[in-house]
Amino acid sequence: MKEVSFTVNGRPVAARVEPRTSLADFLREHDLLTGTHLGCEHGVCGACTILIDGAPARSCIAYAVACEGADIRTIEGLDDDSLAAELRAAFTAEHALQCGYCTPAMLIAARDIVLRLPEADEARIRRELAGNLCRCTGYLGIVRAIERVIAARRRA
Amino acid sequence: MKPAPFAYERPQSLAEACALLAEGGAKLLAGGQSLGPMLNLRLVQPEMLVDLGGLAELKASERLGDGVRLGALVTHAQIEDGRAPDPTGGILPRVASGIAYRAIRNRGTLGGSLAHADPAADWLTVLAALGATVIARGADGERRIAVAALATGAFETVLGEAEILAAVEIPAVSAEARWGYVKLARKPGEFADAMAAVFRDPGRGVSRAVIGATHGPPMMFEDFSEAALAEAFVRFDPVERRLYRAALARAVAEADA
Numbered sequence: 001m002k003e004v005s006f007t008v009n010g011r012p013v014a015a016r017v018e019p020r021t022s023l024a025d026f027l028r029e030h031d032l033l034t035g036t037h038l039g040c041e042h043g044v045c046g047a048c049t050i051l052i053d054g055a056p057a058r059s060c061i062a063y064a065v066a067c068e069g070a071d072i073r074t075i076e077g078l079d080d081d082s083l084a085a086e087l088r089a090a091f092t093a094e095h096a097l098q099c100g101y102c103t104p105a106m107l108i109a110a111r112d113i114v115l116r117l118p119e120a121d122e123a124r125i126r127r128e129l130a131g132n133l134c135r136c137t138g139y140l141g142i143v144r145a146i147e148r149v150i151a152a153r154r155r156a
Numbered sequence: 157m158k159p160a161p162f163a164y165e166r167p168q169s170l171a172e173a174c175a176l177l178a179e180g181g182a183k184l185l186a187g188g189q190s191l192g193p194m195l196n197l198r199l200v201q202p203e204m205l206v207d208l209g210g211l212a213e214l215k216a217s218e219r220l221g222d223g224v225r226l227g228a229l230v231t232h233a234q235i236e237d238g239r240a241p242d243p244t245g246g247i248l249p250r251v252a253s254g255i256a257y258r259a260i261r262n263r264g265t266l267g268g269s270l271a272h273a274d275p276a277a278d279w280l281t282v283l284a285a286l287g288a289t290v291i292a293r294g295a296d297g298e299r300r301i302a303v304a305a306l307a308t309g310a311f312e313t314v315l316g317e318a319e320i321l322a323a324v325e326i327p328a329v330s331a332e333a334r335w336g337y338v339k340l341a342r343k344p345g346e347f348a349d350a351m352a353a354v355f356r357d358p359g360r361g362v363s364r365a366v367i368g369a370t371h372g373p374p375m376m377f378e379d380f381s382e383a384a385l386a387e388a389f390v391r392f393d394p395v396e397r398r399l400y401r402a403a404l405a406r407a408v409a410e411a412d413a
Contacts, residue, residue, distance in 0.1 A: 002164055019164035019205065020157045020195070041158055042193035043260065055233065055262040061192025062263070065164050066185065066207050112258065130344040131257025 006070045008033070009077030017064045024048045024059035027074055035075035035104045039133070046132035049105035050074050056112045075104035083111050086152065090145035098136035106132050110146045114153065122147060159195035163204040170213065170320060174295050176206045177318040184208055184320065186229060186268030189260045214267070214322060217241055223327040225291075228267020228320075236261060243328035244286065247335050251282050257345045271321040273307040273373075276347040280307055281368030282337065284376060285353035287360075288326045294319040304366075307373035330359025336410030338403045339369075350399035352407040365407070367400050380404065 005014040008031055015030055022041075027033045027050070039047035041060045048060040051073040078084035087110050090096070097103045109132045113120055120128065125146050126139065134142060167173040176182055181203035185191060194200045208214055214229040217240050224241045234240045236252035255261055255269075255278050269279045270290060284304040292299050292315055303324070306313050315321060329335075334356040339348040351368040365377045375388060385404070389397045 018157065019162055020159040022157060022196075025157055042196050043189060044193075046257070046259065049259050052263075056259040057263050058189075058192070058259050061188055061196065063164070063188070063192075063205075066166070066188070066205075066209060068166070109259070116258075127344050128258065131259055 002065045004065050004068050006067045006072055008072045009074060015064075019063060019065045021064050022060050023050070023052075023062040023064045023067055023072070026064035027059060027072075033074045033076050037101055037104060039101070044133075045102075046109065047102055047105050049108050049132065051077075051108060056108055075107060078107070078111070081111075083114060083149075086149050087111060087114070087145065090148045091142070094141040094145040094148060096137060096141035096145040097134075102132060102134045102136075106134065106142055110142070110149070113146055114149055118150060118153065120146075120150060158198070160198055160201040162195075162202055164207065165204060166207040166210045168210055170211060170293050170322065171295075173206055173208060173211065173320060174293070174318050176204065177320070178295065179204075180317070182206050184268075184271070186271075187231065187263040187265040188268075189256070189264035190268070190272045190274060208320070219243075220325065223325060225323050225325045226266055228271075228322050228324065229265045230267075232256075232261035232264050232266070232269075233258065235266070243326055244335075245329055245331075245333070247282075247286070247329065247337075248326070251278050251337060254278065254339065254344075260345075266324055267321045270303065270306060270324065271313060271315060273309075273311050273313045274347075275307075275310050275371055275373070276351070276369040278339070278351070278368075279303075281351050281353050281366050281374045283324065283326065284374045285355040285364060285366040286326060286329070287355075287362065288324055290321050291323040291325065292316075292319045293322040298322070300325075304374070304376055309372050327360070329355075329357055332359055333357040334411040336407035336412075338406040338410060340399055340403050350396070350403040352400070352403035354404070354407040354411040356411060365404060367404060370396075370400070380408075 001016040037047040039045035043058045043061040050059045113128045183202035185205045185207045214227045217226045223243045230240050232252045232255045242248045269277045288303045336354040339351040341348045348369045353366045356363045365380045367375045
């Protein structure tokens with residue numbers, strides 16, 4: 001077991017972990033933050049995407065022990081984020097989810113796209129979403145929701 | 157948790173990291189974007205992970221007289237965003253932007269990708285074409301290895317057990333340089349079925365093509381005439397031959413455009 005400390009959604013966390021514990025398992029089982037979902041558990045499906053030091057990252061292939069000092073933010077930590085609120089409303093309006101399994105990570109990826117690529121068009125949004133699999137929607141609603149938020153921000 | 161149990165150390169110096177490697181049974185952890193999946197799938201079961209994340213010297217970059225030296229832990233996203241010096245007039249950022257997905261690029265590193273030596277890795281093919289060199293550090297000091305001579309097979313390199321790929325030196329390209337790079341994959345971000353890079357730099361007297369994702373080390377061609385390709389492709393099956401030819405033809409067209 002190894003000592004590790006970092007912040008999760010702004011709150012300091014210190015724990016003893018087995019080195020092979022993934023960050024995703026740590027967040028779900030130690031902190032009970034079950035908004036981070038696990039799909040493939042080898043970095044392909046994107047369902048476990050969270051923010052590490054502000055940048056999207058796969059929590060299934062990050063190890064908690066290697067996150068010493070990191071600023072970790074999960075979907076639960078974006079409750080009061082204004083852009084996340086805009087995206088949630090747009091996902092609702094555009095029917096951008098069905099089963100919801102991919103949705104927390106989709107919102108995190110979508111937020112990154114809006115912040116990093118404020119000029120992104122449909123083709124670019126689709127390319128950027130290649131790392132987050134959705135098996136329900138065919139991506140149509142998700143792409144429209146992101147386009148809606150980008151368009152609204154451009155008008156603002 | 158999915159991996160087999162392993163111990164974990166986060167050394168504070170390269171010398172300490174080399175000493176841990178010399179004990180045997182350890183794997184280096186850089187960005188972990190290939191090692192993580194392999195651990196989770198139990199394709200590798202090291203006794204110890206030696207995390208390079210605490211070594212600031214591996215994150216630094218500097219401009220050299222004729223090119224740049226990028227620390228091994230520079231991420232693909234840093235290169236994509238222009239947050240690392242680029243002596244290639246935009247080649248490096250364009251290549252970086254096509255590696256896997258943004259969440260992977262935020263963590264995955266230049267040095268990790270080269271040392272892992274996945275035949276389908278972008279940097280192995282691209283940096284061989286650009287004539288880059290890696291700096292390997294070991295207990296006995298450092299040595300320089302051309303990227304073109306780094307991989308000896310799929311996931312195999314000339315790096316020693318206790319040697320660490322510390323930095324990559326990439327030469328500047330001249331203003332009249334031509335570049336073409338094509339990956340054939342079914343989906344953006346997927347591992348490529350074939351890739352080809354074509355680099356012509358009259359200013360440096362260089363003209364070469366590199367074909368990657370070939371189940372082995374990248375294949376370098378200075379002469380990429382039909383006869384030379386036919387001879388090199390003898391060992392591949394007809395589908396692979398067509399893929400490599402298609403990737404190369406498109407890369408040549410891109411460079412000549």
